[in-house]
Every structure is written in C-alpha cells, then in structure tokens.
Amino acid sequence: MKIGLIAGGGQFPILFSKKAIEKGYEVFAAGFNSETDLLLSDFVEEFQWFYLGQITKLIRYFKQQGISHAVMIGSIKKTNIFKDIRPDFKALAFIAKTTRTHDNSILTSFADLLLKEGIEILPSTFLLPELICPKGCWTKRKPNKAEQKDISEGWILAKEIGKLDIGQCLVISNGTVLAIEAIEGTDAAIKRGGLLSHQKGCIVIKRCKPSQDLRFDLPSSGCQTIITMHEAGATTLVLEAGKSITFDREDMISLADQYHISILGYTDEDIR
C-alpha cells in the first residue's frame, strides 16, 4: 500500500512514517523548506522538497506515484506563511477564494481540492490513535479549588476564542486572562502569561477549535510544553480529551510530576 505524507515540522511526520512502515505502507513524503525535519527522508520510500504554495507540483508528485490516500502531518509555522510562500497558479486561485489565510477552513478547502484530484486526506491519527489525549488527571498533583475555578472559566472562554478561529491557547490566573494565543505559538503565549502572572501561578488551557477538522493535526503538547510552563511558573495544563494529542506522554507526565504541575484531559462534561 502506498500513502502520501504532506509533512510539516516536528517529530510527528517521523513517528507516522515509522508506524506506517511497520504496518506495511510505502510512504511518499512531501516536505517543506524551513519546516520539515530532513531526518524524515531516512524513514520514507521517497522524499521531495516543496515550497509552501506549490500545489500543482505536489499533486503531480502524488499522481505520478499513484497515491490515492495521504495524510497532512506536522506543523507549519504560521509565521512562515508570511515569508516563505511561493504560490503557483493553482495556489493563487485557491487563496483568492479563501477569505482568511489563518482559517482552519483553509485546510479543509485544501483537502477538498486534493480530493477533486483523486487524493483523499485521512485523519492524522489513523495509525497512531494512542497519541490522542485521554480523560482525567494524569499527574500526581490534582488542581486545587482556586485552580479548578480558573479551569472552568478558562475552558469556556477558550472555546469562545476557538470559535473565532484565532488561537488555541489561553493563560488564566485568578479569574483574569493573562494571554491569548494568536499566531505567535503556544510557547510564546505561555511565556507571556507567566511573566504577567509575576510567578504567582497560572493555568494553561489548550483547546481544539470547535470547527477543527479532525483530519488535520490536532492541538499537540509534549515535554517542551511542560518545560516552558515550569519556567513561566504555570501550575496546570488542561488539554482537550479526545481532540488533542501528546507526544512522549510518559516523559511529559514524569516531568510534570517533578515540577508539581497538573495535567488534565478535559471535556465539556467536566465543567463544574
């Protein structure tokens, strides 16, 4: 079986390829300059570089290989969308049709465009369901009553922000929202929120957008999130159970335990 891999940055594309090979797939990867880890080429059948925006070239590559199914995995730094894009005619026509470039819907539209060309996009977790966040408290330390109040409030606010399709992460402390993520990234938002909390502790909530197309990368966290939180003095991480993923979950939990950080897999049912 052949499968296409449209690969952004981070370790997820490599994780995926390893698992795909295990399951007997031949992986044909498309990587992006300044995004994709070059190491990925060691784990795939074939690898080709692209610039963001080279849609025609991408479709031709997959068609030539006889690819009918693909995944889109790994991050594209949203900040790079502004500086390292080389849109071809198909991309320009595509951009002209979409109103907001930061939309989650841009990915859905892109997947629809590929489908018209005979390439179906599968959910990023279809080979790695174990990455999906489970419900409950993962750590030794559970949030205290004051933290629980912030969690309940921040959870609702983060959904409202998510509805606007702007960012995923919110930092809250004592009823005050300290930082909201736009395109600067989760780590930068956590650092900013931590600084504004004057090390008095704060809650980090990272939610899936309500409109999130579950085929594409779900919000992800890992050890770096916990390290950044520790440095920022953040005490609790709340993730969306079932709709977000973590890498190296065991290491992440043991780091969190070491720093007395709580991690929670949360759903709307958990609001008190």
Added chain:
Amino acid sequence: MKIGLIAGGGQFPILFSKKAIEKGYEVFAAGFNSETDLLLSDFVEEFQWFYLGQITKLIRYFKQQGISHAVMIGSIKKTNIFKDIRPDFKALAFIAKTTRTHDNSILTSFADLLLKEGIEILPSTFLLPELICPKGCWTKRKPNKAEQKDISEGWILAKEIGKLDIGQCLVISNGTVLAIEAIEGTDAAIKRGGLLSHQKGCIVIKRCKPSQDLRFDLPSSGCQTIITMHEAGATTLVLEAGKSITFDREDMISLADQYHISILGYTDEDIR
C-alpha cells in the same frame, strides 16, 4: 463645587483637573502608588496617596471632604493588580463577590458600592467631551482596498473578543489575526503583531468592549500609539467613534500623516 478624582496613571487626570479648575471645581484627588503621576498634586486642591484595595480609606477621605460626586480617570496597569494591592476588609468582601478580577463589571460594581456610600461616579469625559473620537478618516492617507477588507473583518472579530471582556486591541493582516491583547497592554500587542507581520504591514483595531460602562475610562490612544505602530510597521489604526478617546489628537494626526499611517473613527455602520 467639590469633585472627587480617583486618579490612575497617565495624563488624563491632570487634563481633567486643569479643566475642572477652569470650570470652578475644587478637586480632591486620590492617587495610587506606582500609578498616579505625582505632578497631579500641583493641580488639585488636595491630594492623598492610596494603595489599590484601600476602599474604606478612600470612602472616608471623600466623606470627610463632603464629596458627593467623583470621577475615575486614568489607567491602572492591570499587571500591577497582581503585585501592588493591599485589600482592606471592604475590598476583600468586594473581591469575594466578584468572579473575575479583570472584568469591566468590577468597575461598575465598585461604582455601585461608592453610590451606596453617597458618592456618585460621573462619566470620565463629562468635562472633556472633545476627547471623544469623531467618525471618519482623520488622516491624509485613506486605507486601500486590501486594508479595508482586513478592517471589516477585524472590526467584527474585535467585538467578539470584546464580548469576552478580555482585551481591546487586535492586530490583523491579510485576513490573519496576528495578535490579540489580553492584559499585556496595547503597545505590547502592537509590537508583537508587527513583528509577526514581518514588516509587511498590519491593521491595529482598538474597540470599546460592548459591555463597557461609559462612566469609566474609554479606550484611549495618543501619539505613543502612532510611534509604536510606525516602529511595528503597522499602517492603519481603527478606533471606535463615540466610544473611545484620544489625547493630543492634532499631534497624533500630524505624526500619522508623517508616517503615512491612516487613522479611522469607525462605527458598526461603516462595515462594508
């Protein structure tokens, strides 16, 4: 006539006092450590220092002076609320009753509390209506078509953010929200957005929250806003006509003209 002035930082309390004296008022000011400009004491009948949270002391001060009307003017750095507060018993009872410390409604509740003690809070602009932003384009340069598209979209998004009572300012470029202000302040949000736009230009929108109590400081801008925007490569400033204020408007406009920045006084009717 006597009037109380609960004075935060910035030039607005001094502007107010000068105008009040002109109009024949005797101004009794309450200032806050690390917020209020010490210069204010030169322009008022009497001046007394307070810490944030000393509500009982504040009420006693005004009552002793026979004050029945007061204004709350000038900024309190939201970041200071976390480090320089000395709540007395009345303040603790007050805090216990409010759920979110960053709420606009905290000011409304505070004004209600003062009213029960016989001190009515008047709108901050009642002596200086000329500070209120007029409608229309104030500058030589008008926004182009692409900017107008971002303005229309950002204007609506900023209102949604405002409904959540988190921040007032949003930075947008080519349909992508680059930064949303929480408690870091407008200048920090403009700088962050500008950096993320890679100097390709961006729009700054600063709106009044839909729930804003018009008695208290409306969103304000001034020359510093234009200087920060210029440094950040931002091209257009959109303010809410009728519901926000500017200081030194003439200087602000001539700076904006010099930097080819557009300034617009906008209302919901202007959305295209």
